Amino acid sequence: MKMMRPLDKELYGISKGLRSGDFSVPDIGDIVPAALMLHDLDGLQPVGCSYMNNWGCEHLGSSANEVNELGEAYYEKYFVKEESFAIFQGMNNYLELGDFDKQYNFFQRVRLYGETDYSWFYTVCKVVQVKAAAGPENKIILLSSPVIGMDALIARVNRTLDQDTYIRANYRRFAALTSREKEIITLLANGKSTNEMAGQLFISAHTVSTHRKNIFRKIECKSFAELLRFAIAFDLV
Secondary structure, three states: OOOHHHHHHHHHHHHHHHHOOOOOOHHOOOOOOEEEEEEEEEEEEEEEEEOOOOHHHHHHOOHHHHHHHHHHHHHHHHHHHHHHHHHHHHHHHHHHHOOOOOEEEEEEEEOOOOOOOOEEEEEEEEEEEEOOOOOOOEEEEEEEOOOOOOOHHHHHHHHHHHHHHHHHHHHHEEEEEEEEHHHHHHHHHOOOOOOHHHHHHHHHHHHHHHHHHHHHHOOOOOOOHHHHHHHHHHOOO
């Protein structure tokens, strides 16, 4: 999470400046390369979006007024429903704890204007006091920044987790192989023919065929694609 700390610090500085009246929300919204939104609070209940900066409006293709008019449909239009539910739960917990020196951070996928796929964003949420004519008002400020490359990162993590599951499920089969059988798997995965393997290992083609049958039986492999996956998982190629 180290890469996100500058965004956390940025929001802390923003909330401090808003409380003291050194600057307004639009002052910040005009300069940050991220979506900045301000939500009103009724007690501890968010009641609507009172501000969204130009960056957010342009990338969503919407305005604060349009967001409010959409109501619940806003979350279905731009976000993943299951993720939104978890975010609401986390935000409610944050508000109920009442420690507003802290902030609530989360990842979310957003469907940007004109796009069919979702983009990953990192969002920092904090209750801030905004200087107003009638005195300080509590509001929720959200600063959402795009996470470039997050889709590729998630895909890589999923592949790693899938590979780890596969290795654990097949390790006993790997451990049951002899050194010679592992050699032959390597040669098979590299496209060697039976005769080529026989010549390289100084054994007969019949012996190679016997090893192949034993290998496919031991690792319960029914195709070359399955054999190749096994070889890659256990660093035999």
